[in-house]
Amino acid sequence: MIYLFIFIYLLCLSVYFDILEMKGRRSLHFTIAITLLILVAGLRWRIGSDTVLYAQEFTQYHDLFHMELSDFESLNRMPVWVLLNTVCKTVWNDFVLVQLVAATFSLMVSWYFIRKVCPSLQFFVLLCYYIGGRYTTLNMELLRESIAVGFYLLAILSIDEKRMKYAMLYAFLAIMSHIFAFLTIIIFIICYYLLPRNKILRLTICICLFFVVILNKDYLIFLMQNNINVLFINEEMSSKFLNYAMSDQYGSIDKTIMNYISLIMHFFTYIFMLYKCKKVYPKFILLKRDLFDTFIFICILLLLGKFSFTILYRIGINYNYYFTCLLAVIFTKGVLIEHIRKQQRVFVYLVLLIIPLSFTYKVYFEFTFDFPGHRAYSRYYPYSTIFDKTRNYQREKLHQFRGAGYTKDSDY
Known part of the structure; x- marks a missing residue:
């Protein structure tokens, strides 16, 4: 199972490089891990209820040569999202390109952000991102918001480097991707400035x-x-x-x-x-x-x-997930594990991981809010790719409940 394989891979990397501080091809493995996450999110098929709704809307978009002002009228179609769909539709009239581009942008920004902010604990942070539910939520559900979060993180890095023109540009693009970015940026301006x-x-x-x-x-x-x-x-x-x-x-x-x-x-x-x-x-x-x-x-x-x-x-x-994640990571490594002998670090680390894993269990095994009787994990498991297109009938019930039942016209 691909989800379990990635979890074990990230767990082993976090133990080897971050906890035991061993030398090796850290950058190569981090790139491989991000690439795996991109491919799993970008090549999925009918996984994530919001994704299926986006795929259904994709049929209504025009290509670059037939765009209309009416394409930008709806709040659900913020300009950056419209342009992304339009460009992808011009290149290849298949929604899979949109979800692949969205996953690539979101996870490449995560790669850049983690490497810039916390390079010595990058696998630990990525593991928390993966098991904490942000990976599936942003890259398999809230694709529009994942674009906004990416620009938001780039804006933060620009502020840290005192490149204010770039920060304002990224903040503007975040708002043009998803409306919630506006309130997020307002809160930041008030609290920081x-x-x-x-x-x-x-x-x-x-x-x-x-x-x-x-x-x-x-x-x-x-x-x-x-x-x-x-x-x-x-x-x-x-x-x-x-x-x-x-x-x-x-x-x-x-x-x-x-x-x-x-x-x-x-x-x-x-x-x-x-x-x-x-x-x-x-x-x-x-x-x-x-x-x-x-x-x-x-x-x-x-x-x-x-x-x-x-x-x-x-x-x-x-x-703002990454910041509380970073706080928990450096607390675990710098306060709880740092002064323990290396022979005991792995055991303590694995014991401490029970805490986030228990929250993960609660999130994925609770019943879905919009379709009672179905566990939350049914949105993502079992995994299906665009190469085999195996339909899961339990998941299809959820899609149908949200107005996106399977048809040949909505297939992608």
């Missing part, structure tokens, strides 16, 4: 938001409902954002003891890891410390905010 970079102030803001959410869980959703038009001038944008926020998938979290405990544990875990990684940070991370701290601050805010307005979870985990 407008608020003072003071740790005490940031901690105070987090604690205040924590108590606001605990005491009145519906506060943020009430605030957003009454001020959404200030953020999104376009009525269609406002409506789409609120529909996401009020849907079953992103509806508000129940007021249960376990959810409150989970919120408290996540909050203090981030604070604790950030404090403990203060000394080891320069050894592993090449991103400016104030920039990294800002992203952790943003992630904590979104973590707290999602308890009241759950759509913030999607913004936080899709656009």
Whole structure:
């Protein structure tokens, strides 16, 4: 099974190069790993419900020689996504080219970002990206958003290198790829450029938001409902954002003891890891410390905010996942494993991996929100490629439920 093979491959590489710090062809293996991920995502067939919907829409796009202004009117068809489909349709009238290009761009940016920011733990980071659900979500489902996330990461690297013209260009392209990038960038601008970079102030803001959410869980959703038009001038944008926020998938979290405990544990875990990684940070991370701290601050805010307005979870985990991932990785390696003898490192590392693997199990084996009775993994397993086109009838039921049942006309 291809998913298991990639997991074992990444696990072995992370142990050999990152945990045991062995010498070898690190760059070659990292390139092979990224190439495998690109091919698995790019050559899949009818895997991922959103992908099947995109493939259905692909038949409605024009090629470069027959484009119309009406192609850009819908919010679901942001300009960069329209141009990507149009160019691909001109080259080869088959949606597989679109998903291959999208996977290549998304994962090549990930390759570039990881190599630039955390080269000494690159396999560990990539393993977490793979088992943490971001690989399947961004490269097999949310293709439009994966393009936006790629440009967002390039913008961050440009800011780190003080190339502001490039940063603004990448930020603009991110927004032109997916509307959620707009809110993500606004939050970053406020937290990095407008608020003072003071740790005490940031901690105070987090604690205040924590108590606001605990005491009145519906506060943020009430605030957003009454001020959404200030953020999104376009009525269609406002409506789409609120529909996401009020849907079953992103509806508000129940007021249960376990959810409150989970919120408290996540909050203090981030604070604790950030404090403990203060000394080891320069050894592993090449991103400016104030920039990294800002992203952790943003992630904590979104973590707290999602308890009241759950759509913030999607913004936080899709656009800012790498930063909390990096924090967890350097905490594991630099604080928990670094001073252990090499003979014991592998055992400790494998034990610690049980934590993210347990979350992975929960994500993939819970029932799907939009098709009760089917596990989430049915979106991606069993794997099918464009070369064999083996239909999975359980998955086809899910596609049909979302309005994208199989027909010869929608095949790709």
